[in-house]
Amino acid sequence: xxxxxxxxxxxxxxxxxxxxxxxxxxxxxxxxxxxxxxxxxxxxxxxxxxxxxxxxxxxxxxxxxxxxxxxxxxxxxxxxxxxxxxxxxxxxxxxxxxxxxxxxxxxxxxxxxxxxxxxxxxxxxxxxxxxxxxxxxxxxxxxxxxxxxxxxxxxxxxxxxxxxxxxxxxxxxxxxxxxxxxxxxxxxxxxxxxxxxxxxxxxxxxxxxxxxxxxxxxxxxxxxxxxxxxxxxxxxxxxxxxxxxxxxxxxxxxxxxxxxxxxxxxxxxxxxxxxxxxxxxxxxxxxxxxxxxxxxxxxxxxxxxxxxxxxxxxxxxxxxxxxxxxxxxxxxxxxxxxxxxxxxxxxxxxxxxxxxxxxxxxxxxxxxxxxxxxxxxxxxxxxxxxxxxxxxxxxxxxxxxxxxxxxxxxxxxxxxxxxxxxxxxxxxxxxxxxxxxxxxxxxxxxxxxxxxxxxxxxxxxxxxxxxxxxxxxxxxxxxxxxxxxxxxxxxxxxxxxxxxxxxxxxxxxxxxxxxxxxxxxxxxxxxxxxxxxxxxxxxxxxxxxxxxxxxxxxxxxxxxxxxxxxxxxxxxxxxxxxxxxxxxxxxxxxxxxxxxxxxxxxxxxxxxxxxxxxxxxxxxxxxxxxxxxxxxxxxxxxxxxxxxxxxxxxxxxxxxxxxxxxxxxxxxxxxxxxxxxxxxxxxxxxxxxxxxxxxxxxxxxxxxxxxxxxxxxxxxxxxxxxxxxxxxxxxxxxxxxxxxxxxxxxxxxxxxxxxxxxxxxxxxxxxxxxx
Numbered sequence: 001x002x003x004x005x006x007x008x009x010x011x012x013x014x015x016x017x018x019x020x021x022x023x024x025x026x027x028x029x030x031x032x033x034x035x036x037x038x039x040x041x042x043x044x045x046x047x048x049x050x051x052x053x054x055x056x057x058x059x060x061x062x063x064x065x066x067x068x069x070x071x072x073x074x075x076x077x078x079x080x081x082x083x084x085x086x087x088x089x090x091x092x093x094x095x096x097x098x099x100x101x102x103x104x105x106x107x108x109x110x111x112x113x114x115x116x117x118x119x120x121x122x123x124x125x126x127x128x129x130x131x132x133x134x135x136x137x138x139x140x141x142x143x144x145x146x147x148x149x150x151x152x153x154x155x156x157x158x159x160x161x162x163x164x165x166x167x168x169x170x171x172x173x174x175x176x177x178x179x180x181x182x183x184x185x186x187x188x189x190x191x192x193x194x195x196x197x198x199x200x201x202x203x204x205x206x207x208x209x210x211x212x213x214x215x216x217x218x219x220x221x222x223x224x225x226x227x228x229x230x231x232x233x234x235x236x237x238x239x240x241x242x243x244x245x246x247x248x249x250x251x252x253x254x255x256x257x258x259x260x261x262x263x264x265x266x267x268x269x270x271x272x273x274x275x276x277x278x279x280x281x282x283x284x285x286x287x288x289x290x291x292x293x294x295x296x297x298x299x300x301x302x303x304x305x306x307x308x309x310x311x312x313x314x315x316x317x318x319x320x321x322x323x324x325x326x327x328x329x330x331x332x333x334x335x336x337x338x339x340x341x342x343x344x345x346x347x348x349x350x351x352x353x354x355x356x357x358x359x360x361x362x363x364x365x366x367x368x369x370x371x372x373x374x375x376x377x378x379x380x381x382x383x384x385x386x387x388x389x390x391x392x393x394x395x396x397x398x399x400x401x402x403x404x405x406x407x408x409x410x411x412x413x414x415x416x417x418x419x420x421x422x423x424x425x426x427x428x429x430x431x432x433x434x435x436x437x438x439x440x441x442x443x444x445x446x447x448x449x450x451x452x453x454x455x456x457x458x459x460x461x462x463x464x465x466x467x468x469x470x471x472x473x474x475x476x477x478x479x480x481x482x483x484x485x486x487x488x489x490x491x492x493x494x495x496x497x498x499x500x501x502x503x504x505x506x507x508x509x510x511x512x513x514x515x516x517x518x519x520x521x522x523x524x525x526x527x528x529x530x531x532x533x534x535x536x537x538x539x540x541x542x543x544x545x546x547x548x549x550x551x552x553x554x555x556x557x558x559x560x561x562x563x564x565x566x567x568x569x570x571x572x573x574x575x576x577x578x579x580x581x582x583x584x585x586x587x588x589x590x591x592x593x594x595x596x597x598x599x600x601x602x603x604x605x606x607x608x609x610x611x612x613x614x615x616x617x618x619x620x621x622x623x624x625x626x627x628x629x630x631x632x633x634x635x636x637x638x639x640x641x642x643x644x645x646x647x648x649x650x651x652x653x654x655x656x657x658x659x660x661x662x663x664x665x666x667x668x669x670x671x672x673x674x675x676x677x678x679x680x681x682x683x684x685x686x687x688x689x690x691x692x693x694x695x696x697x698x699x700x701x702x703x704x705x706x707x708x709x710x711x712x713x714x715x716x717x718x719x720x721x722x723x724x725x726x727x728x729x730x731x732x733x734x735x736x737x738x739x740x741x742x743x744x745x746x747x748x749x750x751x752x753x754x755x756x757x758x759x760x761x762x763x764x765x766x767x768x769x770x771x
Contacts, residue, residue, distance in 0.1 A: 175308030318624030337656025
């Protein structure tokens with residue numbers, strides 16, 4: 001989902017930061033440029049909210065130190081200490097039911113802005129102990145690689161015990177890295193509950209609101225029922241939010257949170273520590289808590305731990321692929337050195353890919369193992385089903401990524417690199433995975449009408465009719481071309497047919513966006529996505545950044561060597577009609593699934609920048625093959641392996657270390673007083689059944705923090721919402737005849753009478769009541 005989209009509001013300048021509004025119809029559905037009359041409702045909007053681009057851009061800093069005075073003793077400045085600067089935030093001790101007393105003095109510093117924090121102020125330089133530990137750990141990882149090189153006389157072998165130990169170490173390192181970046185960006189540990197909720201902008205706030213619902217309900221089952229019968233998100237409709245928004249991560253986390261806090265309460269163990277925070281600027285003091293007993297801290301911690309485990313999987317994958325633990329360490333270092341191009345989980349934790357992508361890494365590892373293994377172990381296929389389901393359940397785009405994988409595997413099967421019986425089992429496993437997801441998602445028909453499902457059916461049909469197809473021609477090359485043509489044309493036709501058969505039109509597919517890019521076609525739906533920078537073309541500077549860390553040159557060299565091996569093999573098979581034996585397939589590391597998949601991800605990332613989160617990590621995995629003896633055996637016979645890797649890492653680390661330091665220098669603190677004022681006013685001055693409509697990012701915060709019904713929200717995948725929550729420029733595409741006229745919203749900002757009454761106004765927001 002694009003972050004920070006604006007609604008249908010362009011014309012009519014009402015002043016800097018002035019609230020621009022949308023209208024809520026009596027039936028709870030928005031219609032652009034139309035008045036609405038009916039039961040009590042409100043309209044809320046905002047000026048264009050700050051939006052974090054895919055590349056993190058921030059500037060200022062603020063220092064933070066921690067003191068823990070003895071129990072019952074206040075800090076020298078008292079419970080709410082004085083301020084040293086206009087934006088200085090301080091904490092004093094607060095007695096809390098399961099908390100302790102503490103104070104945190106801090107020092108003032110210069111101020112600047114961070115995009116994704118939603119309009120927050122950022123304050124002075126701070127270097128946390130965790131950051132110092134992280135920097136020391138990264139240096140230690142580099143030293144570990146260098147110390148290990150002289151011992152690698154037999155670098156093609158490795159010990160699984162040591163592999164798991166090193167994998168655990170890099171996993172903890174990545175968790176610490178993510179935690180540091182997230183804390184530095186928002187100063188999350190010092191924010192109140194309301195401020196933490198406000199940091200979850202756009203769809204992030206929507207997802208987190210369901211976690212909040214399930215942990216605050218009288219029981220877990222009651223909270224789950226409320227989520228599956230949601231009356232607040234698309235008023236007056238009642239929707240199954242688990243099905244609509246892929247909320248299984250929130251369901252699982254809510255269960256874990258209730259289990260954890262219940263157990264800790266039962267045995268009397270503290271789960272959080274709380275402070276009073278003096279914020280100045282005329283703002284009231286707030287309570288700020290840390291620890292896994294705080295819902296937001298628990299939620300974020302689990303996400304970062306999961307992505308720490310992802311780094312462990314990357315290390316194991318690189319080790320397995322290259323046959324060397326040094327290959328796994330190169331994968332990890334390439335990921336760290338290109339971290340800003342690899343993930344955005346540290347800036348947007350609640351997004352669906354944060355939960356889904358780690359299981360894609362596991363899925364790729366299992367696929368590679370299955371294709372390499374001599375035996376067809378039942379456990380491997382069960383593990384593949386589990387990883388497929390875990391990848392597809394949280395994220396609506398996962399199916400297209402698996403379709404890309406299938407598009408990479410099918411040519412390998414056609415030319416004989418994958419044995420037919422093994423490929424059939426993979427197809428069957430994938431079909432079972434789709435069926436499980438279809439059931440768990442309450443009959444969500446998008447799983448049955450996806451490109452992934454269609455490709456599986458067509459692949460199965462081609463394999464079953466392979467002999468009949470082969471009789472239609474005599475040339476092996478023609479046979480290959482016919483199979484590939486049937487696969488692509490059959491998949492597209494079947495996908496369109498199934499979509500019409502199941503009446504599926506809600507979800508915008510990545511394929512639709514790519515088609516719009518290639519054909520330069522625009523409509524209302526594609527513009528809603530492509531207006532966001534993360535769905536734009538890849539930046540021209542991206543290949544240059546890859547080159548500076550040597551990631552692109554290394555992967556280009558590996559790809560060249562692989563194709564230099566593959567092309568003679570293909571020519572040999574075309575001339576003789578023979579295929580590879582099982583032993584040849586298992587021993588030749590040039591026939592790995594990541595090879596073709598790399599080029600598929602590269603094409604996707606060129607058209608949609610957000611998909612760099614697949615390309616960059618995949619390039620890091622491919623870089624591990626620089627340690628492959630079968631690929632570079634002759635080269636390593638002439639040049640010492642240790643010297644070569646040492647020189648490579650030294651050159652990589654020059655720009656890589658600068659990239660890490662650049663990330664660690666992103667320091668800020670969230671603050672959004674106008675929105676906080678708005679949310680507090682809604683809580684205190686509106687009825688619980690007051691219905692709100694407005695800018696999509698604002699509506700997510702209204703639902704999360706006030707629990708008021710809303711009629712539009714940032715989750716754009718539902719077709720029923722798309723005419724009613726658009727930017728004005730995009731709506732002009734649908735209504736070009738009225739594009740030159742001023743919008744209704746801009747007129748109502750000046751004077752909403754007689755249909756609306758202004759109820760609230762501050763520097764950024766206005767609230768209107770439908771009369």
